[in-house]
Amino acid sequence: MSLAFSDTSTYKGIIQELEREIGEDYGYISGNPTRLKAATVSVNQAYDDYLPLAFQGSGTWQFDDSNHTDYPEARHNLVSGRRDYKFTTDESSNLILDIHKVMVADSSGVFHEAKPVDKQSETDTDGLWDGRDTGGFPIKYDKTANAIFLDPIPNYNYTEGLKIFINREPSYFVSTDTSKKPGVPGHHHRWFVIRAAEDFARRNNLTNYPAIRAERLAMEASIKEYFGSRNRDERKRLEAAKHSNK
DSSP states (O other): OOOBSOOTTTOOBHHHHHHHHTTOOTTTTTTOHHHHHHHHHHHHHHHHHHHHHHHHHOTTSOOOOTTOSSOSEEEEEEOTTOOEEEOSBOTTOOBEEEEEEEEEEOTTSOEEEOEEEOTTOTTOOSOSOOSSOOEEOOOEEEEETTEEEEESEEOSOEEEEEEEEEEEOOOOOOTTOSSOOOSSOGGGTHHHHHHHHHHHHHHTTOTTHHHHHHHHHHHHHHHHHHHHTOOTTSOOOOOOOOOOOO
């Protein structure tokens, strides 16, 4: 069952389920602005905990909060002679958490996937810097801090010629939200209740803390399993194992 953030009419809300889980009457949180703001922080922290579970198991079907109104991509203009490009937020000001693919347009506008390299790695044999600052069509990139560095350095300009595919932060709740729902599968909405209740139970030494924690751990495993098996449209193939005769 999907849950809205707060529903004081039918009680089908995350906040109302949280009130029940910690053994309090309806209105204990929703009717107290201070407690509601604190609970909102806990629910948003539960969102932060959910993301790694979804990202790690999402395979070729990358997870993204369905409350976002655009796709998990960001673009930047290619500038002749410029090697580094910063990516902190996407076009909707959502914080970028990770970059997992970079596409670069050539001078004719055709996009090509660039190869990731690590200039800090001792085992990197591709070499990003050759000391000559060669110009041309970028075929490699390095990620450092919140920027990517291209090699060769582009020797042409192209509007939105740099495209990156990203993981980003979710659409968080604010304490005044009511009907907004988490942008995750509906049967995972209880995660936000249990994870927030676990924090409350631990801080307040509730006797049901072990039971809540056990449910949270079971949900973690279930969420990972769910995302690990989402690619139902991909046909799995059996491949012969390779054995060495040495």
